[in-house]
Amino acid sequence: MLRAIISASLPVLGILWLLDVPADLGWVIITEQYLAVICGIACLAGIVSSPLSPRLQALDWAFGLAAMVGWFWLALNYEAWLIDPINRGPEKWVPAIVAVLGALEATRRQCGTVLAALAVAFLAYGFFGWMAPGIFEAAYLAPVRYLLYIYNDTNGIPGLVLNVGATQILGFIIFGATLNVVGGSRAMTDLALALMGHRRGGPAKVAVIASSLFGTLSGSTVANVMSTGVVTIPMMKKSGFPPRYAAAIEAVASNGGQIAPPVMGATAFVIAEFLQVPYTDVVLAATLPAFFYYFLLYRMIDRYAAAHGLAGEPREALPKLRTALLGAWPLIAPIAILIWFLFYLGYSPGKAALYSAGAAFALFAVTDPRGALAALPEILRNSGQTLLPILLVCAVAGIVIGTINISGLGFALTLALGKIASLGGVFPLLLATAVIAIVLGVGMPTTGVYVIVSVLLAPALVREGIGEMSAHLFILYFGLLSMLTPPVAVASYAAASIAGSDMWQTGISGMRLAIVAYLLPFVFALNPALLMDGTWLQIGISCLTIAVAGSLLAEGLASKRAYGGGAMRLLAIASALIIGASTAVFAPDSVPGISIALLSVPVAWALTRIGAPSQPTSKEPAR
Incomplete structure (x- = not known):
């Protein structure tokens, strides 16, 4: 119970911050102070919600509380430290050690060993990069200076990426959790069944629509697979699709939600912040590639169904379109309000999502007051559980970005990739970037894949003449393809567990179904017209x-x-x-x-x- 309350406090703090409650109360709070508090609570929640063993729970709580205090200490002293950057005494670096170690351990428990190990590798480079050979040799940094840079600089952990996670992504996670609780997920499935259930291979086409709609809001391919796949995969198997093919369809459709406008799994907001362009520019650029991603998936399903005689469901067994539309207000009304706030009124994405979530909850409260009262804790709990790993990923991204900025590693990587381009042109550089993005993206959440890979590789692509938007979307696509590419195809394996199919065969089928996602980025990298440019x-x-x-x-x-x-x-x-x-x-x-x-x-x-x-x-x- 206490663990759930700690996780739920994350969205509560975010709501108060997005609504400017501290300013209305006359409190002067710097953004970095808010980020330090959020990071501290995330570290505590991340550690205690995944205990090492029942016998070591006291140790988990002690470590988690120490990490939280380390971040709270930064929030308490941030203003004073701004005017005293030269002093680097133990009152700064001791809590910094505890806070950073707490963030690493919480990330390991919530996001896996791969991401935590990557963060440790970058920290090691920050401390010992001056000993690296060749072009990767970094300038010597005093250990305390580097540690405090990561701990309290706006280019470190309490920086841009964590700010995006604790504001814009937070707002959309609350929005998605609210839609799910008030019936939006069920409305998506019913609407998809009414539109596509009777067509050839109908259950698979239902999976494409439902998973793409839910995936763009969920922020996690695996969460999307587990949420919609439990409905769509049995339907596909029942209609005649083999288990491996049903699982692959669900995995590919769910993964596509992360690159489908308008929300793109919340990564669109990070892209906009990195490129310093309006959010609408990212949505416009991503529209045509996402359309063709689903266009080819739909066509392949249709041809497979035609060749194997897989008919749709009987119309009488499906929801009627009119009834589905009338029952889809928990989905349609909030999304319409979101679009109004975002594109017409010009609100910030996080605040627009929060207001839309409030409207969805208000509509639900009017129709079912007692149910709304019971749903509120569930919304906060689900939002906190979804937000926790994303915040930790954003904190790790701060370590990566800070190390690259202060050590010169970004220049070294750009130089190394530039040599590849000089030997064979831009295509070998794109190919090398694609392979690196798939490898680095293994097991990471969507936002983490994009942030880390784009920071490392995008400058090299831009230097060789690839447009900035093209480079960042290219990296996003291939980072996400790690979810579908064996041997570590996390999304395909999650779908295979539901379908009861062979994981390797499911992964291969998923790669074939998603072939356009492997090819199209090479085209729009060299032809920006596909990004509406x-x-x-x-x-x-x-x-x-x-x-x-x-x-x-x-x-x-x-x-x-x-x-x-x-x-x-x-x-x-x-x-x-x-x-x-x-x-x-x-x-x-x-x-x-x-x-x-x-x-x-x-x-x-x-x-x-x-x-x-x-x-x-x-x-x-x-x-």
Whole structure:
């Protein structure tokens, strides 16, 4: 009970801060003081909510409280330390050691050993980087100076990323938790069933819609899989999809929610802060790639269902569209209010999300006052549990960013990747960045994947001529693909546990279904028109080639039974790659670019007619 109260205090403090309650009370609180308090509570909650063993709970509480006191000490003395940066006595570095160690241990328990080990590696570089060889040799830093830089500087833990997590992301987590409790998640599923349940392969298409809607709010691919997958995966299996394919569809659809506007798993706000651009610019840039991600997934599901005779559910067994729409007010009304606050009134994202959550809760309270009263603690508890690992990830991101800034590691990495580009051009650099992003992203939450990888790798891409928005979205995509890429495909394995399927086969199926996510970032990195950065002709040509290429990929990859013989499938895939890459090689409005776009339509039509899918011999589940 006490642990739940500590976690629930995180969203409560965030609500008070977002609503400017301290200022209304006449309290002068600096942002970094608020961040230190939030970080201290997160450290305590992270340690005591995941005890090492029942016999060591007293030790956990002692360590957690010590870490919290270390951060509270920073909040208490922050103003005085601002005007006394030279003094680095034990009254500063002793609590700093305890606070940073507490943050590392809380991160290890809540987010896994990989992220904590990465943070330790960066700390080791900060202390001993002056001993590194070659271009990675850092300037010598006095240990106390480096430690205090990480502890109390705005480029360290109480910096930009933690601020985004404790304000903007916090607001959207409360918004998502509120929607879930007041019936938004159920409304998503009912609406998706009414729209798609009766179509060919309907349950899988329901999974695509429901998971994409929920995923954009949840901030966690695995949480999305576990929330919607328990409904959609059994439906898909019942309709004839093999377990591995059902699990892969759910994993890919859930992962796509993290790159789908308008919320993008809350990572859009971090991108906007990093690039110092309006949030709406990020949403606009991410729209077309996200659309094509789901377009290809939908097409592949449809072709698979056609080849294996997988019909939809009977209409009489599904919710009626009118009823689903009327019952979807817990979803539609709050999202409409959110869009109003964000795009029309221009409120900050965190405050807009908080007001929208308040409106959703008020509507719920009008229809069910007793239920609303009981739901409030659940909203706070769920928000706190979701927010806790994100805040700890943001704290670790502060260690990474601080180390890179003060040691010069960012310059060394940029120089090393620049050498790769000088040897083979931009494409090898993009390929190396993609591999590094997938490897570093293993097991990390969405925001952590983006923050850490973008800080390390984005400057090198920008230096070689890739646009800033293109570079950051490229890194976000490949960081998230670690969730689907074996051998550590966390999202696929979570879905496989629900479906009872082989984890490795599920991971391979997920990679095939998400093939566009592996290819499209290379195209928009070299052709920013796909990010709405270009003339309408360039955007139109780019969309046409990607749509045609996606359709051909769907025909060639969906199933051996779905498209002609092996030679025809290879021809379709090769044609798709040539057409899709054309705008990355040639300018979309150039003569070659326009010519390939115009020829792509009859070529795709001819290939589709020649390799028409064979009729299924039975409606037995595909193997």
